[in-house]
Amino acid sequence: MNVFLAGGSGTIGIPLVRALVAAGHQVTALTRVPAKREMLEALGASVAVADALDRDALAGAVAAANPTHVIHQLTALPKQAPRRAIDIEATNHLRIDGTRNLLQAAIAAHARRFIVGSFAPLAGSNPATVSDAAAAAVRSMESQVLAATQQGLIEGVVLRYGMFYGPGVPSTAALVQLMRKRRLPIVHGDRGQLPLIHIDDAVSATVLALDGAPPASTYEIVDDHPASMTEIVTTVAKCAGSAPPRRVPAWLPRLVAPYLARMMAIRMPLSNARAKAELGWEPKYPTVQQGLAQMFRHAA
Numbered sequence: 001m002n003v004f005l006a007g008g009s010g011t012i013g014i015p016l017v018r019a020l021v022a023a024g025h026q027v028t029a030l031t032r033v034p035a036k037r038e039m040l041e042a043l044g045a046s047v048a049v050a051d052a053l054d055r056d057a058l059a060g061a062v063a064a065a066n067p068t069h070v071i072h073q074l075t076a077l078p079k080q081a082p083r084r085a086i087d088i089e090a091t092n093h094l095r096i097d098g099t100r101n102l103l104q105a106a107i108a109a110h111a112r113r114f115i116v117g118s119f120a121p122l123a124g125s126n127p128a129t130v131s132d133a134a135a136a137a138v139r140s141m142e143s144q145v146l147a148a149t150q151q152g153l154i155e156g157v158v159l160r161y162g163m164f165y166g167p168g169v170p171s172t173a174a175l176v177q178l179m180r181k182r183r184l185p186i187v188h189g190d191r192g193q194l195p196l197i198h199i200d201d202a203v204s205a206t207v208l209a210l211d212g213a214p215p216a217s218t219y220e221i222v223d224d225h226p227a228s229m230t231e232i233v234t235t236v237a238k239c240a241g242s243a244p245p246r247r248v249p250a251w252l253p254r255l256v257a258p259y260l261a262r263m264m265a266i267r268m269p270l271s272n273a274r275a276k277a278e279l280g281w282e283p284k285y286p287t288v289q290q291g292l293a294q295m296f297r298h299a300a
């Protein structure tokens with residue numbers, strides 16, 4: 001397959017380029033940054049330099065690559081987890097306008113299939129209770145892809161990933177660093193059930209969805225079990241050999257980092273059963289405890 005990967009230089013983009021190339025696919029990775037060309041070429045990809053918000057430049061880049069498959073992995077989040085609603089505005093814009101531009105470019109280039117990487121915690125939120133801009137942008141991104149599929153313009157597939165963790169994931173690196181400085185507390189009464197996914201498992205599901213997913217399907221790409229932030233933090237402490245984390249009252253993170261606090265309080269036990277049944281996918285790391293333990297063993 002000839003794959004155009006928007007977001008090819010990102011957290012999932014880089015291991016996904018590696019996996020696609022290893023599976024024998026031809027890959028064009030999109031970036032805005034000419035200096036990343038060498039790194040992406042070293043992974044075996046061709047490189048397209050364009051801004052997804054520049055409709056004409058993007059259409060030119062996609063047409064030149066002449067892809068059979070387009071994968072959308074664009075976000076513009078700060079490298080450390082977003083803390084306030086304002087930190088996610090650029091990503092909202094990208095999810096609405098960037099999706100429209102990429103979808104139009106893919107259809108104009110006669111690509112057969114369009115796979116979009118979505119974000120389970122926002123996609124799965126109940127519109128009646130969560131009506132903020134971030135959730136609306138994710139809903140727009142997914143519905144644009146599914147509407148184009150219903151119109152017979154392209155075969156859209158939605159992959160709702162849990163929160164990424166694992167080697168090379170900036171939020172995991174930040175967590176480990178904070179833990180080593182004893183600046184990572186656990187929150188009193190934490191009953192969160194976070195949908196998570198090891199980055200390697202997100203990559204393997206995406207490669208399988210390239211041709212294995214029926215058009216218009218939506219999959220939850222998550223671990224076998226959700227985990228609370230408290231479970232994640234105590235696992236990191238144990239694996240890193242750090243002292244047990246301090247406990248803080250729930251109002252403190254809500255005051256300091258409201259967006260992050262809301263994300264961490266999510267109770268969303270999603271199911272990966274459909275992805276397992278239809279894609280033949282099995283997560284290599286069924287729980288975050290197994291995934292983190294392997295990451296620390298490997299680093300050691």
Ligand SMILES: NC(=O)c1ccc[n+]([C@@H]2O[C@H](COP(=O)([O-])OP(=O)(O)OC[C@H]3O[C@@H](n4cnc5c(N)ncnc54)[C@H](OP(=O)(O)O)[C@@H]3O)[C@@H](O)[C@H]2O)c1
Pocket residue numbers: 006007008009010011012013030031032033036050051052053072073074075076077094116117118119120161162163164165
């Ligand atoms: N991180 C998570 O925990 C997480 C969890 C669930 C789902 N996801 C989903 O996974 C996907 C990718 O996330 P990620 O964590 O890999 O993101 P990331 O590491 O922040 O990478 C973002 C990518 O988007 C590109 N990009 C940003 N703005 C662009 C623009 N205007 N034009 C062209 N390219 C642009 C960046 O390229 P350059 O900077 O090189 O131009 C980079 O390749 C998204 O669909 C996201 O919703 C992420």
